Amino acid sequence: MVQAFKYALDPNATQEAALRSHCGASRAAYNWAIGWVTASWWQRKAEASYGIPEGELTPWRPWSLPALRKEFNQAKKTNHFADWWEENSKEAYNTGLANAAAAFDNYAKSKNGRRKGARMGMPRFKSKHKARLACRFTTGTIRVDVDGRHVTLPRLGTIRTHESTTKLQRRVAGGTARILSATVRHERGRWFVSFQVETRREITRVARPGVAVGVDLGVKVLAVMADSAGEIRYAPNPKHYETALKTLKRLSRRVSRRQGPAVHDPITGKTTRREPSNRWRKANEQRNRIHHRTANLRADALHKLTASIRDEYGTVVVEDLNVAGMLKNRRLARKIADAGFGEIRRQLTYKGQRNACRTVVASRWYPSSKTCSSCKTAKAKLPLHVRVFSCDNCGLVMDRDENAARNLADLASAGMTGTGVAGDRGTQVTKPRGADHKTRATRSSRKAGTGRAGGAIPQQRTETRDRQQDTEALTLW
Ligand SMILES: [Zn+2]
Structure with a gap:
């Protein structure tokens, strides 16, 4: 992989x-x-x-x-x-x-209408002031040095790393990993190198391979996990950004009081550039540090959550949330972006593949919140502010998110045992993992750069997309 x-x-x-x-x-x-x-x-x-x-x-x-x-x-x-x-x-x-x-x-x-998603505009020039700094190396000397603290890149030479690279270095030396390319990037005030590596991994056995878990993502509680054994777990929303917001507001005020890089003329309506003052730079740096810290905290929390789920369960059911659409909701956007819904699903999927486990994505239209997890009667309406689900049919009273998570968990078993029609097991989603992997990218195919789609970066993107498509999409509703 x-x-x-x-x-x-x-x-x-x-x-x-x-x-x-x-x-x-x-x-x-x-x-x-x-x-x-x-x-x-x-x-x-x-x-x-x-x-x-x-x-x-x-x-x-x-x-x-x-x-x-x-x-x-x-x-x-x-x-x-x-x-x-x-x-x-x-x-x-x-x-x-x-x-x-x-x-x-x-x-x-x-x-031509051959691309999904929003309409793309004509390619534009990249501005010196706005463009992200990145550069990718696919040939030449790309190496993780033996001391575990340096990397070597073409022309740039040997650069010290901030953290130990021993893990990758040992794998390369042991022949279980091969570096395909390296990308250097300037992110949040710091330089990073990211190696794209082809690895052979031993499949780790999960703790409970026979158990499925439904993961319901929310804003109040980041995730509610209900498994097919009947257990329920809550992952609280760390709300890092919300917490940092107060500090950020104070620091942003300080930044805006100092002489920054842009001058706006209210009469002509024009914005011109000028050299920012040293005091502005200092204040801006302080503000950015909080942003970076928030982003790091969030990334860490999400990785820990998804790893803990994937270490335990054989099957994970997640919803196909329309995150891009939800971000358009002004009231929810900040909170949803802070929770990192899209990222959680991406991580659950690829971490599942590492363990050769199943990920089931419930259809976007599956009413997981509106259905009773006990008798499966669906309500016509359930407004967002109603936090407790109460069934009119069987009288079940349960926390809204817990009910949704249980429904999701049940989807997994519906998928595993078939839909009840005799002989339809062949249509089931239990094909061996990796059978249709398209993620193996050899160096030669990249170097050949076949045609227009042969670019280095776009291939990387396609790989991610293939990986996502590889998730078994169950449309059970
Ligand atoms: Zn019911």
Whole structure:
């Protein structure tokens, strides 16, 4: 399976400059590609407006990665890249070109209706001030050093890591892991390296393989877990962001009182940039530190929760929540984002695959809250503020979330024993895990960069999507 190992870096000043240079180079190559391809679009549009016939218009420029790479290698010697392109690894430019190829591809697919999700806009230039710093290496010397405290990357050399890399280093040395690529990224004021690693893992046995658990996610209580053995557990919502909010408000006030990077003129309505003051920088840094701490606390809590669930149960049933839609609800958005619903489901799924266990995703339309977990009678309505479920049919009175979790847990057994129709077990979801895995990404296939979708970053995305699709989606309602 393909797994990520992420480490915080402690680069020295020279290395930090080199890291920034590489990420900047990646952005510059991206912007070059956007400009080069779209120039032909504008040209065609202008020509068409003069009445030039379709056949005589300037031809479209290709945006496949190989085509972009070929063109870039010609262009870099003459244009503004000429003075400095040799300072960075070619992988930096390749990252930018691959991202641009993916962006055009997504745009085209979205336009033809071949892409799910919201409509994609035309690829745009990345701003120096806003773009995230990232660069990916797929070839060259990518290594975790023997001392367990350094990593070596092409051109950047050996960089000290903030934490020990022994775990990965031992695996690589022992032949149970192979590094496919490394991505350096600047996140929340710190540099990270993330290795994409192909690993062979021993499947760990869960404590109760025969037991299924239904996980109902909520805001008041982060998760209610009801298992098929009848036990119920509550995972309280740590609400890290809510807790930090008071401090954040105070610090944000302090930031806004100081001279920041943007000046807004209320008369002309224009915003211009200026150098922020040192006092602003200091205050901003303090505020960011709280944001980082909150994010780290949340990540830690979520990992602990999902790991504890997956270490115990053989089957996990989760709801297919429309998180993107829920985030549009102004009143709930902050709380839902803080709880990390989408992330919980993602983690439960991939951690289940590691243990070769089942994850069942209940249909988005399955009324887990409105159904009685005892007699299975569904209510027509159950407003959100009603926290206690009481059945009109059998008289069951139960906490709303507990009732929902029990219903979810029951779905698992419905899936395991069939739907009651004789001979339909073959249609069941109990196919061996991993039978249709598409996650194995070999280096050669990536390097070949087949066609437009051959970009480095987009492949990573597809892998995640495949993994999610791999979850057995049960539509029992
Ligand atoms: Zn009932």
